[in-house]
Amino acid sequence: MSAPRGARPDDASAAAAGPPPPATARDIALDVLLRVEGGAFSNVLLPSLLRASELDDRDRAFTTDLVYGTLRSQRALDDVLERVLDRRVERLDPPVRAGLRMGTYQLVEGVAPHAAVSATVDAVARAGSARARGFVNGVLRGVTRLPQPLTWPEGDDVGSLGVSTSHPDWIVAALVDEFGPATARDVLDADNRPPGVTLRPRRPDVDPDALAAELEAAGGRVERGELVPDALIVRGLGDPGRWPAVREGRATPQDQGSQAVVLALDPRPGERVLELAAAPGGKSGAVAELVGPTGLAVGTDIDAGRTAMIARAARRLHLPQLSAVAADGTLLPFRPGTTFDRVLLDAPCTGLGVLRRRAEARWRVLPEHVDDLVGLQRELLRHAAPLVAPGGRILYSVCTWSHGETVGIDEWAAAEFPQLVADPADQPSAPWRRHGRGALLLPGEAETDGMYVLVLTRADDAGG
Ligand SMILES: C[S@@+](CC[C@H](N)C(=O)[O-])C[C@H]1O[C@@H](n2cnc3c(N)ncnc32)[C@H](O)[C@@H]1O
Numbered sequence: 001m002s003a004p005r006g007a008r009p010d011d012a013s014a015a016a017a018g019p020p021p022p023a024t025a026r027d028i029a030l031d032v033l034l035r036v037e038g039g040a041f042s043n044v045l046l047p048s049l050l051r052a053s054e055l056d057d058r059d060r061a062f063t064t065d066l067v068y069g070t071l072r073s074q075r076a077l078d079d080v081l082e083r084v085l086d087r088r089v090e091r092l093d094p095p096v097r098a099g100l101r102m103g104t105y106q107l108v109e110g111v112a113p114h115a116a117v118s119a120t121v122d123a124v125a126r127a128g129s130a131r132a133r134g135f136v137n138g139v140l141r142g143v144t145r146l147p148q149p150l151t152w153p154e155g156d157d158v159g160s161l162g163v164s165t166s167h168p169d170w171i172v173a174a175l176v177d178e179f180g181p182a183t184a185r186d187v188l189d190a191d192n193r194p195p196g197v198t199l200r201p202r203r204p205d206v207d208p209d210a211l212a213a214e215l216e217a218a219g220g221r222v223e224r225g226e227l228v229p230d231a232l233i234v235r236g237l238g239d240p241g242r243w244p245a246v247r248e249g250r251a252t253p254q255d256q257g258s259q260a261v262v263l264a265l266d267p268r269p270g271e272r273v274l275e276l277a278a279a280p281g282g283k284s285g286a287v288a289e290l291v292g293p294t295g296l297a298v299g300t301d302i303d304a305g306r307t308a309m310i311a312r313a314a315r316r317l318h319l320p321q322l323s324a325v326a327a328d329g330t331l332l333p334f335r336p337g338t339t340f341d342r343v344l345l346d347a348p349c350t351g352l353g354v355l356r357r358r359a360e361a362r363w364r365v366l367p368e369h370v371d372d373l374v375g376l377q378r379e380l381l382r383h384a385a386p387l388v389a390p391g392g393r394i395l396y397s398v399c400t401w402s403h404g405e406t407v408g409i410d411e412w413a414a415a416e417f418p419q420l421v422a423d424p425a426d427q428p429s430a431p432w433r434r435h436g437r438g439a440l441l442l443p444g445e446a447e448t449d450g451m452y453v454l455v456l457t458r459a460d461d462a463g464g
Contacts, residue, residue, distance in 0.1 A: 022054045026102065026123035029066035033098040034127065036360050042067055043358060047239055057238055065194070070098075070105040071359035072192055076166040077104045080150055084142035096132045099124035103140045113144045156181040161188060170367045171352065178403055183442065187401075190444025191355040191362070196235040198225065198448075199251040200259050202317060203289040206250045208232060214245060227256040227431070227446045228263065249316040254282045257353070257399070257441055257449040261346065262286040264428050264453050265395045270294040271341040276329040276384050279306030281313040281322075283346055288314065288322035298340075300325040300332060329380045332387070339389035347377045349398035349405050353443055353450020374404045378412060385417050388458045394420060396454045401440060406452040410436035413454070420456035427455055 023031075032046050046067050050060050070077065078089040081100055089097055099120055106116035117140040124136050153160035158176060162169045165188035175184035199215075201208045208230045212222040215234050225231030232251075237243060245251040262283050267273050267290040278284045278299030288297035299310040299322065310324035327333055329345075350369050355362050381396055388394040396413070398405050413420065414437065422437035431446045432439035438454030 024119070024123065025055060025059045025063040025066065026119050027126055028053060028055070029063050029070070029102060030095070030098055030123045030127050032067045033070060033102060034094055036071065037094055037098065041358075042071060042360055047241065050239065051241075060238055065109075066102055066105065068194060068359040069109065070102045072356075072362075073105055073108070073166045074101060074363065075163055075168070076152055077101045077108070079152060079163050080104050080108070080143060080146070081139065083146060084139050093129065093132070095124055095127045095129040096136060099127070099129070099132075099136050100139055103136070104143050107140070107143050108150060117141060117144070156185065161185060165189060165192060167191065167355075167362055171362060171365075174367075174402065178401070179442070186444050187442050187450070190442075190447075193356060193444070193447075195255070195356055195447075195449075196223075196233045197237070197240045197253055198255050198259075199232045199234060199240070199245070200228075200254045200286060201230055201232065201251050202249065203230075203286075204292075206245075211245055211251060215243070218243075225256045225259075227441075227448055228259045231256045231259055233447075247316075249318055252282065252285055252313070252317065254286065255354075255357075255449040256446065257451040258282055259286060260428060260441070260448075261395065261397045261451060261453055262290070262344075264426070264455055265342055265344050265393065267291050267295070267297075267342055272296045273298070273342045273344065274340040274384075274387055275299045275344040275346065276332070276380055277301055277345060277347055278324075279303060279309050281310030281324070283344060284310055284322060284324075285313045285317055285319065287342075287344065288319040289317070291321060293321055295321055297322045298325060299323070300327045300329060302326070302328045330383045332383065334387070338387065339392070340387055341389055341392050343384050343388045343392070343394040344397070345380055345384045345395070346397045347373075347380055347405075349373055349377070349400040350402055352400040352402055353441075353452075354399045356443060357449060370402045370404045374408060377405060377409055378416075381409065381413060382416070385420060385458075390458055390460045392458055393426070394456045394458065396438075396456070398452050399449055401442060401450050401452065406438065406440060407436040410438055410454050413456070417456070419459050421459055422454060422456050426457065428453055 028049050032042055036042050081089050081104055103116055103120035121133050121137045125133050152164040158169050158172045162172045167188055175187055201211050212232050215222050220237040221235045223233045240246050240253045267287045269292040271291050273287045273291055275284045279301035281299050284297055284299030291297055301307045304326040307324050307326040314322035350365050351361055427439040432441045441451045443450040
């Protein structure tokens with residue numbers, strides 16, 4: 001879809017002049033935006049392009065902000081562009097559309113207009129739309145001439161909130177219906193705040209204070225977690241895949257919401273714990289740290305490639321007690337009667353709680369996905385339930401807040417599994433809110449991802 005780095009298709013003499021100049025931040029950002037339109041995932045593609053680039057740390061941070069900011073703000077940016085354009089943004093050619101959105105994002109964010117406009121026009125031309133130079137330049141200049149500062153509708157109605165916070169109407173409407181307009185606005189605003197990297201220091205041997213000091217000495221800004229006190233929130237150090245502590249297995253990038261899910265499961269040293277649908281293994285790794293060398297953590301996932309990530313996590317973290325098994329959670333390869341002390345089902349879901357982390361996801365998730373996923377979540381829970389030993393704990397979690405995937409699953413489980421008891425004392429407490437028999441942590445309430453948790457205990461004398 002996009003031209004190779006730095007190529008100038010309109011300039012035949014460029015080939016004769018030697019290799020093209022290295023790609024700029026805007027070239028890379030535009031390339032990612034175009035490929036995301038084609039179905040790529042920005043959080044996978046962007047880090048790999050940045051690793052291969054010659055950009056310095058400052059430009060990497062700028063590129064990251066350009067990509068994620070432009071994707072998140074898409075609806076608000078289109079609203080601005082359509083004050084200048086004589087047609088809908090959707091009707092523009094992809095490189096022009098992506099360039100205009102990226103250029104407008106810079107203008108909204110206060111990049112000097114001359115740099116924002118001319119460098120974006122150049123990037124669009126290098127991406128293969130040299131003939132659109134004049135058009136892109138004219139539209140972006142038009143944006144600079146709009147009354148400043150730019151404003152968006154201020155009302156609390158669905159349409160205004162959708163434009164001003166840049167979300168599709170159906171997500172806004174579902175939030176307002178479920179939690180009211182004030183909480184809905186808090187969640188929508190939180191979706192637009194870029195998260196720092198959160199680390200889980202390896203338990204029990206890595207001291208969070210010593211790790212924080214190491215990261216600060218490397219130039220990072222580090223805060224302790226409010227929800228999970230051992231967690232470290234790190235800013236200003238770029239790609240965590242390059243940090244020694246992560247490479248050497250002394251820490252794992254993992255949001256506090258996910259860390260809190262494992263703490264609610266409460267695995268104890270020496271226990272046998274199963275996680276279904278476990279890849280890439282963030283939670284299984286945390287479980288393995290807690291059960292220790294005398295315990296067993298088994299992480300299963302239907303996707304063999306992703307299951308390999310669980311095995312890699314086990315090696316990186318030096319956790320021989322963590323085993324990875326590629327298997328459909330509805331066809332698990334265990335002997336009849338096999339049980340575990342604890343079972344975790346962190347089910348596939350719409351991911352509405354992690355929109356701040358997956359910049360394009362809000363435009364891809366559709367309301368009908370909720371019902372499809374509820375069917376799968378029920379099937380996985382139906383197969384997970386008999387695998388917990390009498391007296392043992394089973395935890396259902398999802399990183400979303402949709403009614404069907406949270407309270408809906410809880411109501412279904414209450415009717416389907418009378419032997420699984422939800423003790424209020426086992427559910428996480430504030431800042432989590434009671435939600436059915438379980439607990440919900442909305443994005444923004446503790447600057448974490450949004451999570452729903454339902455902790456169930458199998459009555460001692462129950463059958464599967
Ligand atoms: C929310 S992710 C799990 C994340 C994981 N708990 C972690 O913290 O790293 C859900 C996973 O469910 C897997 N999955 C989807 N359908 C499945 C099925 N029928 N059986 C097993 N795994 C499935 C997906 O491949 C995906 O890796």
